[in-house]
Amino acid sequence: MAESKITPKVIPGELAVQGVSKSYGAIHFRKEVVHDCSFTIERAKLTVMVGPSGCGKSTLIRLLAGFEQPSAGTVTLDGAPITGPDRDRLVLFQETALFPWMTTWDNILYGPRARGQLTKEALEFGEFLLVKVGLQDFRDKYPGQLSGGMQRRAELARAMINNPKVMILDEPFRGLDAMTKELMWEYYSRLYEENRRTNFFVTTDIDEAVFLADRVLVMSNIPTQVRAVIDVDLPRPRKLSDLVESDRANDIKKQALSILHAEAMRSFSRGSKAAADFVEAYLKRASRA
């Protein structure tokens, strides 16, 4: 029973970001983080956004989740504007959200129980997920008794049991050691392959992006925009060795890296210009003094 695939009752959603800009701060100190940005998170696909640290990825996630509103443009789910947070768009953050006083099993069941929907179907789905994330032997353990990787797996199950129309993940494996991270890619991609929901996954790690994605969005530096959309047409299930051995995987990685490198150079040259302007202005002032 636990091994059987659960037929999803929920129809996966499609998110669209259209001409979105987002700025913070009062008028004279305004900082634009997202600039005229457009992309689609396609239905039943795994879209990975890869971009430089600090470019505005989490800001986009807050807009998609409905925690914040854009300064311009629209964010829609299946054509309807997003006006606030809702259970149909579930966000998994990097920080742990497990309740330390609950066992793995109770953490996984938290959502359905809190909604008073602990049905036979929910329990079956919980069992299925528990096995899929490899925690059946840790069912009665508390988060403090789990390793970092196990905690992340428990969280994946805890999120997925809620059957959101879109799963949004903000660098969920950041901070894990390389081996644990690769194990997480395997667990997570198998779960995705068996459920085929709409997933939006944000990362700074190109290997992670190429291993997981159906589509990769390569982002510019701040204020962020989409620089390229790359279809990752590698067969599934994927193996870690594909990342090294497949020519196609390497081509995709090179393509994404060259864009990110150009972005880094651009911001570096902007940085040096700012530094040069500052020195020049300082010298002028010093010579007047």
Ligand SMILES: Nc1ncnc2c1ncn2[C@@H]1O[C@H](COP(=O)(O)OP(=O)(O)OP(=O)(O)O)[C@@H](O)[C@H]1O
């Ligand atoms: N509420 C806010 N007020 C002011 N500035 C903000 C706010 N939120 C984000 N920023 C600024 O927006 C920029 C982008 O932040 P964001 O967290 O979206 O980047 P990120 O791409 O997720 O970075 P990382 O890869 O490090 O997680 C940062 O320079 C940050 O200072």
Ligand SMILES: [Mg+2]
């Ligand atoms: Mg972030």
